[in-house]
Amino acid sequence: DTAVSQTPKYLVTQMGNDKSIKCEQNLGHDTMYWYKQDSKKFLKIMFSYNNKELIINETVPNRFSPKSPDKAHLNLHINSLELGDSAVYFCASSPAGRTDTQYFGPGTRLTVL
Amino acid sequence: QKEVEQNSGPLSVPEGAIASLNCTYSDRGSQSFFWYRQYSGKSPELIMFIYSNGDKEDGRFTAQLNKASQYVSLLIRDSQPSDSATYLCAPIGKNTGNQFYFGTGTSLTVIP
Numbered sequence: 001d002t003a004v005s006q007t008p009k010y011l012v013t014q015m016g017n018d019k020s021i022k023c024e025q026n027l028g029h030d031t032m033y034w035y036k037q038d039s040k041k042f043l044k045i046m047f048s049y050n051n052k053e054l055i056i057n058e059t060v061p062n063r064f065s066p067k068s069p070d071k072a073h074l075n076l077h078i079n080s081l082e083l084g085d086s087a088v089y090f091c092a093s094s095p096a097g098r099t100d101t102q103y104f105g106p107g108t109r110l111t112v113l
Numbered sequence: 114q115k116e117v118e119q120n121s122g123p124l125s126v127p128e129g130a131i132a133s134l135n136c137t138y139s140d141r142g143s144q145s146f147f148w149y150r151q152y153s154g155k156s157p158e159l160i161m162f163i164y165s166n167g168d169k170e171d172g173r174f175t176a177q178l179n180k181a182s183q184y185v186s187l188l189i190r191d192s193q194p195s196d197s198a199t200y201l202c203a204p205i206g207k208n209t210g211n212q213f214y215f216g217t218g219t220s221l222t223v224i225p
Contacts, residue, residue, distance in 0.1 A: 041199060043157065043215040055212070090156055099211050100145055104156035 003027050004105035006091050012111045013081055021076045021108045023091030029103075030096035032074035034066060037088045037107075049074055050096060078110075086112045116140075117216035119202055125222045132189040134219050136202030139183065143204035146178055146185045151199045151218065160200070161187065192223045 004025045013019055025032065031050040037043045047066045048055045054066065063079045078085060091105040116139040126132045134148075145164050149157035163169045163176040163185065175188040185204075189196055202216040 040217060041151075042217050043201060045212050045214075048212060099213070100147065100162065100205060102159075102213070104158070107156050 003103050004091055004093055006089075006105040006108050008108060009106065010109050010111075012113065014113055015081055015083060017081050018077070018079045019081060019110070020078070021089055021091075021110070023074050023076070023105055025072055025091075025093040025103070025105075027093055027103060029093035030071065031094050031099070032068070033092040033094075033102065034074065034076050035090040035092065035104075037090060039087070043090070046076075047074075048099070081112045083112050086110055117202055117204060117214055119200075119216040119219045121217055122220040123222050124219055125224055126192050128192060128194060128223055128225050130192050132192045132196065132221055132223070134187040134189070134200050134202075134221065136185045136187075136216055137183055138185070138202075138204045138216075140204060140206060140208050140214070141180075141183065142208035143183075143206040145205045146176070147203040147205065147213065148174075148176060148187045149201040149203060149215075151201060153198070157201055189221075192221075194223045194225050197222050 007022045033048045034046040046057050046060045065077045068074045088107045088109050090107045092102040094102045118137045147162045148160045150160045151157045161174050161176045163178045166178050169176045173190045177186045199218040199220045201218045203213040
């Protein structure tokens with residue numbers, strides 16, 4: 001059974017478009033995260049979220065917004081896509097208060113043309 | 114400023130040798146240190162973590178931590194071709210909001 005899943009696996013789109021990436025976890029975890037890994041393999045946290053608190057990395061543009069319909073899902077919406085948004089986006093989850101125990105999803109490779 | 118430095122590599126070692134991966138960090142408030150392995154095109158997976166100064170061994174892997182020198186390393190004994198991957202160092206602590214702050218990773222290639 002897949003613990004953390006993401007859809008789509010690949011996403012190719014034009015500049016200026018709005019797109020979403022979905023993430024689901026079946027681990028019963030309370031906290032979910034989004035990371036961005038650029039072409040140089042630098043992995044950087046974008047958001048962490050539980051049902052009480054959203055922590056945003058201050059360097060993330062406000063074109064990026066996480067949306068959580070329920071505890072098992074954390075989707076990433078990106079407005080007005082730019083070339084620099086091209087990267088692999090990883091979702092992760094962990095038990096509440098256990099940032100050190102994160103399970104990563106398989107990643108979504110976003111290419112902005 | 115939170116910085117994690119790793120040699121990007123590639124680091125090449127022959128099969129059976131010891132691979133030594135190094136990481137320095139700038140945040141003295143870092144309390145725990147994690148090593149993740151990432152195969153090409155795959156997601157990161159946790160290899161080891163260490164909290165206290167000294168060595169911690171787990172199978173063929175040994176993590177070494179020196180907080181005074183702000184240095185953490187990962188040794189892989191009896192390296193296997195399946196160890197070929199990128200290894201990410203990730204300190205965590207209150208100064209990072211208890212979030213991972215990953216290094217850029219070291220690419221390791223084990224030559225059969």
